[in-house]
């Protein structure tokens with residue numbers, strides 16, 4: 076009988092069970108697998124800038140131990156495990172069990188507060204494998220428990236690495252052991268994003284952070300009013316006590332709701348423009364540019380000008396204004412400069428977002444007359 080080390084000790088991992096698990100899809104994300112290693116850089120967590128500490132209500136958190144200037148990259152981390160959203164508990168367990176010892180211990184040490192999934196069909200599949208292998212009921216129960224714990228840790232700590240872009244594509248999620256200690260706020264002071272070019276999760280300071288402040292990221296899209304944010308955060312099993320949630324102000328909620336709507340309208344119009352194959356006229360451009368303007372003003376009013384959302388809208392606005400030309404040319408340059416500055420701060424110069432913004436900025440520069 077083969078044994079595989081997991082957090083509870085040694086556990087039987089029989090012939091059928093192993094075969095059942097190897098039949099499943101590969102667990103490591105493959106999209107970036109063939110990128111050259113040279114572009115990936117190193118992994119680090121700036122322990123010289125922060126420390127992990129127990130909090131009163133939110134488990135372990137990360138706290139600044141030095142002044143952290145806005146834009147500082149605090150984490151640049153490889154994932155321990157990366158799975159597509161359709162992966163089963165068994166597949167996840169297999170991925171964790173196959174980690175080298177240090178990484179496996181790091182995984183099992185993470186918080187587990189997410190509730191078990193509703194779909195329990197994987198338990199039947201596991202039972203059949205265990206029965207075929209002649210495993211005892213105790214072994215089977217321990218294995219179910221291990222799979223459930225692996226799942227809860229994953230659901231508690233995963234960050235989105237590749238968002239689904241269509242109904243047929245799947246979201247990829249990863250667990251990053253140091254960044255996993257970041258607690259949530261709907262008024263965050265750091266920003267996280269997976270960078271596929273370097274295959275790392277990066278976390279940047281959104282503003283200057285003073286020593287003693289907790290580093291807080293947002294697990295969700297914050298362009299939602301308080302009740303909607305609360306509902307999204309139920310997944311992590313806590314009620315957010317950040318400034319935006321404890322004093323929900325009607326005007327702020329209305330602004331965040333409006334921001335969500337405007338964002339959707341702009342992105343839908345952009346999709347339409349992409350399908351129009353150059354058939355857009357000046358009025359279409361003007362309507363989209365005005366939507367971008369309204370969104371940017373609202374972001375500033377809501378105190379969200381520090382977030383990456385501003386960079387996204389400014390980039391769209393800059394592209395539209397540049398294409399519209401004429402009276403919009405100056406605006407195109409201004410928005411492109413803002414997008415470059417926001418992306419440098421939030422995701423860094425090695426990110427796709429920054430490179431795209433820099434390209435748009437270059438295109439908006441006035442051409443010398445011949």
Ligand SMILES: C[S@@+](CC[C@H](N)C(=O)[O-])C[C@H]1O[C@@H](n2cnc3c(N)ncnc32)[C@H](O)[C@@H]1O
Nearest residue numbers: 133134135186188232255256257258259311313
């Ligand atoms: C990614 S982990 C963050 C690190 C975690 N606190 C730990 O001890 O390892 C997510 C979990 O932390 C807790 N958490 C995060 N943000 C919180 C907050 N604002 N208030 C209360 N609990 C929070 C919740 O239990 C959540 O499921």
